[in-house]
Amino acid sequence: TESTSTESSSSEEATPSIEVTDQTVYVGQTLTEDIVLSWATFKNADGLTVGFEVVGEPIQVTALGNTLVEPGTHKIRFYVSKPAQQRSSETVVAEKVITLNVLPESANPLNQTLPEEETNEKETKAPNKDLISQVASPISNTAKKTIDSAKTTAKQLPSTGETNNGMMIASAGVVLIAGAYIFRKKQLD
Known part of the structure; x- marks a missing residue:
């Protein structure tokens, strides 16, 4: 019976899975x-296609800055599928x-006004909330996208201790060449 439990745990490890929870934004x-x-965390999805789709009405954001525009509730379907020309129920x-x-901006706990005695102390450290709102939304709601x-x-993450030294080697080469150039220039002067 021990070999059976080992086999079942091996097949479970190879099965792709998705870990994700409900989200709240403002x-x-x-x-x-x-x-x-x-x-989402996609497990055992190396080489497979991972993604999401909004079920029903798309989420409205500004065209510039991707700022959320409208409150509402959306269903989002995350998936792992086999590579194919067209995703279908057979490939998922x-x-x-x-x-x-998506809650109204006024519901965001970070936007709540502080009690009077704390407000005066915070005003010198943080910019006025109205200024931030004006800068964060420089365009009207008419310029939207979804x-x-x-x-x-999905890509496999490097194993523990595995590194990519290509960029480091290239940087060291540039530093050596620049140093040799400066050294040679000083010798000629």
Whole structure:
């Protein structure tokens, strides 16, 4: 019976899975496809296509800055699928749906006004909240775009202790060449 449990745990390890939880964001915050993808952890998905799609109405953001525009509730379906020309129910090997709550900016605890005695102390350290709002939303709500899906190919992370020294070697080469040039220039002067 021990070999059976080992076999089942091996097959479970190879099965792709998705770890993601419901999210809450606020109008005025930045939201991009990369941020949405970062909410999910895709396990055993090396070489497979991973992504998400918004079920129903797309999420409204400003065209410049990807700032959330409208409060609302959205369902987001994360998936892992086999590479194919067209994703279909046959190619999907794992999926998970979460709820994204976009709350009004006034509901953001970071925007709450402080009690009177704390307000005076904080005003000298932080800029006025009204100035931040004006700069964060330089365009009107008419210039909108939507976030409705994104996908990428999952990549295997480097193993512990594995490094990529290519950039470091190139940088050291540039420093050596520059040093030799300066040394030679000083000798000629």
